[in-house]
Each structure stands twice: as structure tokens, then as C-alpha cells.
Amino acid sequence: MSDRFLVTGGGRLSGEVVVGGAKNSVLKLMAAALLAEGTTTITNCPDILDVPLMAEVLRGLGCEVTIEGDVVRITTPPEPKYQADFPAVRQFRASVCVLGPLVARCHRAVVALPGGDAIGSRPLDMHQAGLRLLGATSTIEHGCVVAEAQELRGADIRLAFPSVGATENILMAAVLSKGQTTLDNAAREPEIVDLCMMLNQMGAQVSGAGTSTLTIRGVDRLKPVTHRVIGDRIVAATWGVAAAMTRGDVTVRGSAPSHMQLVLNKLSEAGAEITHGPRWFRVVQRDRPKAVNFATLPYPGFPTDLQPMAIGLAAVADGTSMITENVFEARFRFVEEMVRLGADARTDGHHAVIRGVEQLSSAPVWSSDIRAGAGLVLAGLVADGETEVHDVYHIDRGYPRFIEDMQQLGGDVRRASP
8 A cells, every 4th residue: 555645734835945856857858868878967856756767767778877866877888778668667657758769779669658647548659650750660569669760860740739758759769860850849848948958968959949840950979968957847836836725925946937937827817926036936825816717738838737736726716717628638537536625626528617615625535646646735735624645656756855845834744654
């Protein structure tokens, strides 16, 4: 059995918290180290479960990996292994991002179909289609993605949807291809920009980062570098929503507010006072939050990763909110757990309608993914009595020092073993 969190509601969060490197960036940066022989150093790495898991994946591919504090060093051999079909790969979704680098470096890749959060279908069709346009073959065999190419050649590629994972894999394959690749309808997330910055440091020629069109001029080889991970905008925004839900006063440092502008705008719409600088922001909520509508969309839209927190905010807001999920269809499973806590919510397809109540009611609830787990803890903060949140290993995968930071802000949250 997994640990659980015991959350006692009624408190107001207040104080300052510093966020570390972005989960959605560091794992892809670690995979990018496969593209260059030698030692790549990545700093500001978050202390989350997925980092040592990715380290295990890279070790299985022949790399030497050390983790010391927030620094990860990856030494990639002249010829990495191409077969990533072992237990660590199947444990989390981001492991599939070794596919592009392996095809580029080894001309062949066998990668086990990954696991991860239960938030809906996330097929690899676009990853495979992009690799095929670059000249690779790609099939699914015996539970693995198999890709092979004697030589990758630049191509014009348009994604059907701005998938973050497909953008990353195609980008990392294209940097060592022959000729020029144009990737249209590419993902625009800050984590994609971070990856492009590291690749360019390594000697790649990528332009258009942060726009929907990436242009990649292939080069013969890349060199290892030292790179600092950007701050985690999802963790930062989670603390911002927590401040609004608890009518608190929280300053968040370590992540750029420009990476979450729409989120801060929505908190302001809910009645929060927002102040900010280049790498910090403060959320002060003096009264009960106002009801606000949210619709998740690819960046720069409202992040699907914050949808559970948006539902938590709506659950105690004054009025009725509509939440529309446009990215992952199964993310509304979280609503069933919120109803256990007394939320007045119903779902219909891609929509959830939440009528806010003054206070939620404590109950045992179960986390189904990283963000749902964090959302349930936030809901427990505004419930009467003690809420038990089960399966919190999900939270450990995405939120470093979650208990410590919560307690530092005055939240009554404790970890309990089975």
C-alpha cells in the first residue's frame, strides 16, 4: 500500500515558497543528453521520483548517471544501446522521449510503450508519423515502439495537434538529420523553449522556439553542455491557486510569471490581488473566491495540468463555474473524488459544472494522477475535519518537498505510512 496524506482543513496559507526545476522539462533534457558523447550537466533538477527513474532508463542505455542534490550528470558513451525495454521505461510516460534521440544517434530504437498517469488516451501516432517523414520506419511490436533509419533527412512536417511529446521527439531526431526540417503546429510550451535552448547550446540549429513553427537545420554532431532547468510553472501555479482557495497570502519564487499569465489572470478574475516580478509573484485572496470559467488548451492556453486545481477553486467559489477539458478526456475522473468531499459538481463529456459551496466536507479520497493528487490536497485544506488522500506516490512524482513547503506555509498536512 502507498503512503497517504492527512490534511486538516480550515487554515489559511501564508508565507513564501520557492519552486525548483520543471518536471515537464528536466526529463526531456536528460533524454537530450543521449544526442552528444561525453558528460552533460543539468542543474536545478527537482527532487521528484521521475528523475531517478529517467536516470535508470539512461543507465540501461549505457550512460553513467549521477544525481547530487539538484545536479544531474549524464555521461553518454560513443555508441549508446538502442533498446529501452525494461521495467523503468514502462513506469512513466516521459520515458518515450528517448525515442527521437536513439533514432538520431543509433539509427534504431526499441522503446517499451510507457506508463504514467491515467488521464486518457495519449497515443504515439504523431511521434511515429513524424519519424516516418524524416525517413525512418516505425511500428509497434511486442509492446514496443520500433523505429529504424539508416539516415534521417529533413522534411516538412505538420502536426495534427500541438502535442508536446511529439514535438520533442521529432525535434530531437531532426537536429542530427541531413538538411532542413520545418515542424508546423508545434507545441509552444516554455518547456519546449527550454529544450530548444539546450539543443542550441549543444550546437544544434533550431529557430522559432516559442512559436508554432520550428525550423531545424540538421548538423553532424552535438557537444555536451551544462544547462539549468527552467522553474516549474505548474508547481508555482498550484501554490497560487492554493492561496486563492484558502484566502491566503503566498509569494512564489523561482518561476517566471510570464509562463503562467493566463492562470494569474484567472486568479485575478476570481478576486485575488496579484503582484509580480520577473521570477516571482504574490497572490493575496481576502474574500471568498468568485466563480470563474476555465477551458484547457495547449499553451499559451490554460494548462490541462492545472484543471484539478481549477475545479478545487470552483468548488468553494461564490457562484457557478464551467470547466471545459479540451486536452485529456479522462481527466474528469478527478471530479468523482471531489464529490466525495461534498463538491456540487456534474460532468457531461468535456464539460464540468461546479456550483460553489462555502466549505467542503472531509472524506477519504484516492489520487489517480500527479495533478489530481495535488488538487485533492488543496481541497482538503478547505474541508472541515481531516481528509485522507491515498496513493500519494503520484504527488511525489511531480511535487518536490510538497509536505515541507505546505507546512512552511501553514498548511496542516502530514504523511502517514500504511
